[in-house]
Amino acid sequence: MVVAHGVVAMSAGYARKSKGEARREAIEGAARRMLLDEGYAGVSLRKISAQLGISIGNLQYYFPTKDALVEAVITGETHKPIDMLRDISWNADDVGPSIREAVASLMRYYAGEAGRFYVIMESLALHDPRYADLKADGYAYILGHVEQLVCRMAPHLGGDRRARLAHVLVALIDGASLQVQFVRGRADHDGIDALIADVSTAIEKLLNSWE
Numbered sequence: 475m476v477v478a479h480g481v482v483a484m485s486a487g488y489a490r491k492s493k494g495e496a497r498r499e500a501i502e503g504a505a506r507r508m509l510l511d512e513g514y515a516g517v518s519l520r521k522i523s524a525q526l527g528i529s530i531g532n533l534q535y536y537f538p539t540k541d542a543l544v545e546a547v548i549t550g551e552t553h554k555p556i557d558m559l560r561d562i563s564w565n566a567d568d569v570g571p572s573i574r575e576a577v578a579s580l581m582r583y584y585a586g587e588a589g590r591f592y593v594i595m596e597s598l599a600l601h602d603p604r605y606a607d608l609k610a611d612g613y614a615y616i617l618g619h620v621e622q623l624v625c626r627m628a629p630h631l632g633g634d635r636r637a638r639l640a641h642v643l644v645a646l647i648d649g650a651s652l653q654v655q656f657v658r659g660r661a662d663h664d665g666i667d668a669l670i671a672d673v674s675t676a677i678e679k680l681l682n683s684w685e
Contacts, residue, residue, distance in 0.1 A: 494536075497526075497528070497532075497536065498536050500526055501522060501526065501533060501536055501537060501543065502543070502546055502547050502550060504522045504525055504526060505517055505522060505543050505544065505547050506547050506551075506591070508521070508522070509544065509547065509591065509594055510587060510590055510591060510594070513594065514544065514594070514598060517540055517543070517544060518540070519533055519534065519537070519539075519540055519543070522543075541604065544598075545604075545605075545608055548595055548598075548605070548608055548612070549608070549612070551588070551591055551592075551595065552612035552615060552616065553615070554583075554588070555580055555583065555616070556615070556616060556619045558576075558579050558580065558583065559576055559579075559580075559619070559620075559623065562575050562576050562579070564623065564626050564627060566626055566627055566629065569627045569678065569681060570674075570678055572627075573627075573674050573677050573678055573681075574670070574671075574674045577647075577650075577670050577673050577674045577677065578670050578674075580647060580650075580651065581650060581651070581654050581666060581669060581670050581673070582666070584650075584651040584654050584655070585654045585655070585666055589651060589652075589654060589655045590655075592651060592652070593652075593655070595609065596609075613644070616644060617637075617640050617641065617644055620640040620643055620644055621636050621637055621640040624636045624639050624640050624643070624681075627681055628681050628684065631684065635684060639680065639681075639684045642680065643677060643680065646673060646676060646677065646680075647673070650669055650673045653669060654666060654669060
């Protein structure tokens with residue numbers, strides 16, 4: 475009887491937790507949409523609470539302020555590309571296919587809404603020290619994970635050379651992520667495909683020749 479009651483209690487707790495996670499995701503999703511459609515100025519906790527049919531107090535339980543919500547959205551966006559790279563199987567003996575898969579995934583990702591969001595994040599960082607710090611934290615997170623990948627792909631490199639190569643690779647992907655905004659939408663996608671091929675080749679050469 476007690477055990478059965480305990481199981482019920484745990485199930486209820488799990489359900490509450492799952493509902494809370496779903497609500498948090500819904501709030502972040504609505505804020506992300508507003509950032510894309512209306513910019514930072516258009517993000518409003520009251521508009522989001524009305525859109526989702528929850529009270530402003532309930533929303534503020536998860537995100538007390540607009541900036542807390544926007545910061546959560548930006549952090550999530552920063553982590554998405556790394557999650558994509560984690561899903562790729564990396565083979566140190568033949569890195570070419572993995573590099574091409576990674577570059578293609580990232581470029582096509584940034585050719586869509588993520589690219590627009592990237593520009594919004596850059597703009598916020600330029601005008602607000604709080605978001606500049608958030609951007610710096612995001613880059614530190616990305617660089618750390620890219621350096622781990624470099625270690626797997628080029629294990630012969632020492633720590634300092636690995637770190638410098640990681641910086642160069644992130645800079646290369648950063649630049650390509652901005653450029654892809656100007657080639658997206660071509661009917662034959664030749665522009666994006668060419669960029670993917672060139673960036674992949676550049677990364678392979680860097681890995682093979684980096685000193």
